């Protein structure tokens with residue numbers, strides 16, 4: 001993720017809050033709330049501003065005329081004003097807070113749905129914990145801005161401008177003194193604000209780092225415990241949290257300085273004005289009531305300015321948060337459907353072809369994971385891909401699922417270049433049974449239906465039966481409705497695999513990608529999984545990353561990969577004959593009962 005470039009120095013001020021512009025479309029979408037908020041804001045400010053006028057009249061006329069009726073009237077008016085102010089403030093609170101919550105919900109939804117569309121290459125370099133932190137912490141900061149800070153800022157801005165105007169009307173000469181003081185107050189506040197923003201962004205970044213580490217460690221807490229690394233994890237997390245705290249404290253220090261500085265400037269100006277005003281009253285050039293009124297306006301203006309300076313810091317903080325969210329929203333998915341997709345033939349046949357395919361992962365651009373891959377697989381054929389670790393077998397799957405596009409060459413499905421087909425349509429023609437099965441929080445039935453959302457219970461049960469999973473699911477405490485936990489920790493390896501097979505059966509795709517588990521299953525589970533797989537493979541094109549001799553023996557063809565290339569191709573019998581071949585060596589070392597079977601096959 002890149003940092004938003006800073007503009008030239010002259011541009012800085014305009015840029016400071018620019019990331020917040022991103023929020024404007026979210027806000028204007030809710031015109032009713034915005035108008036309601038604006039009306040109540042102006043009403044509240046106008047009522048506040050009319051109070052000092054009433055006060056002057058009371059001082060100048062009310063007390064001197066000793067007219068009880070007049071005083072009663074003024075007080076009655078004040079009560080009406082107070083009621084108006086109360087209603088307007090209440091309404092403002094409601095409109096503004098609702099707007100904030102609404103905007104942030106929309107923003108969260110948009111960021112999440114955008115992240116879900118991003119390509120595998122993005123997730124190769126991004127930490128999921130950090131993304132979650134942006135989704136929660138940064139949006140919360142924006143909520144407080146849209147929800148409260150913006151309204152405080154607006155109210156104080158209106159109050160400040162209104163009070164200044166009324167000051168000029170009340171006493172132009174005294175106002176001159178005040179207006180001269182304004183730049184002296186405002187300029188340093190703006191300058192400070194920029195520093196607050198930079199520091200706040202740092203604080204959020206470090207917090208995101210800490211969150212990312214926590215989610216990683218909690219996700220693999222069993223491994224940490226098994227290696228007795230809890231203390232290590234805790235100390236690393238506390239360091240991250242401390243760093244986040246330091247960054248937050250630095251940000252708070254800057255804000256504290258800004259606040260103190262602003263308050264001092266503002267209130268010393270008020271004192272100066274009071275002093276000059278007092279001289280005027282003494283010399284008889286100004287009435288006591290007018291000075292009182294002016295002073296009240298000056299206090300309003302000063303209070304508003306003080307509040308604005310505080311809010312300015314918060315706005316800067318939110319600008320930092322908006323910037324971080326913008327980075328996520330601006331991240332374009334690399335893998336997208338073409339504007340005019342070529343439709344895949346119907347009914348699907350399941351023919352797969354790699355034509356001179358080379359590919360390097362974007363995170364390691366100089367290093368080819370596969371190069372010059374050339375093979376084709378006929379509909380219904382079962383092909384085993386074997387090779388040492390790191391040979392590029394899984395990369396073949398990633399290219400088929402179009403998680404990445406090849407750097408050179410073409411991957412075809414039923415004759416169509418995958419890049420030219422609609423992404424969803426192409427992917428829907430594959431079903432994958434991965435080695436490491438992800439089980440999501442939800443029931444056993446939900447987990448199977450994941451392959452085809454909206455599938456009926458009958459379809460789910462049927463798939464489970466075919467996958468040899470029905471029996472163990474029925475034996476769970478609530479059968480198909482048993483929660484299998486966030487990561488399916490209640491299920492064994494063999495059970496997870498059968499869930500994955502049930503998913504693939506339910507998906508009913510013409511091409512099956514099977515990444516055979518390396519972890520040894522007990523003989524019973526193994527038999528069940530094999531039985532389920534045989535059922536699944538019937539009538540489908542199957543590409544299997546094979547680790548078991550039994551699977552290889554059943555394959556129509558074997559592709560042997562090494563260093564990203566296909567180095568041998570044939571059947572088990574033909575490949576075993578080449579005594580110095582890579583396959584022979586691999587079979588002897590890698591496949592469980594390899595040596596024995598090889599000896600048998602060679603006889």
Ligand SMILES: Nc1ncnc2c1ncn2[C@@H]1O[C@H](COP(=O)(O)OP(=O)(O)OP(=O)(O)O)[C@@H](O)[C@H]1O
Pocket residue numbers: 124361363364369387388389390391392393394395396
């Ligand atoms: N997401 C990724 N980003 C960068 N490099 C990767 C990524 N995935 C795999 N690689 C690299 O690409 C090469 C091929 O990896 P691949 O996973 O395809 O091998 P494999 O044959 O499936 O290995 P194994 O049998 O151990 O799973 C390796 O050097 C690996 O380090």
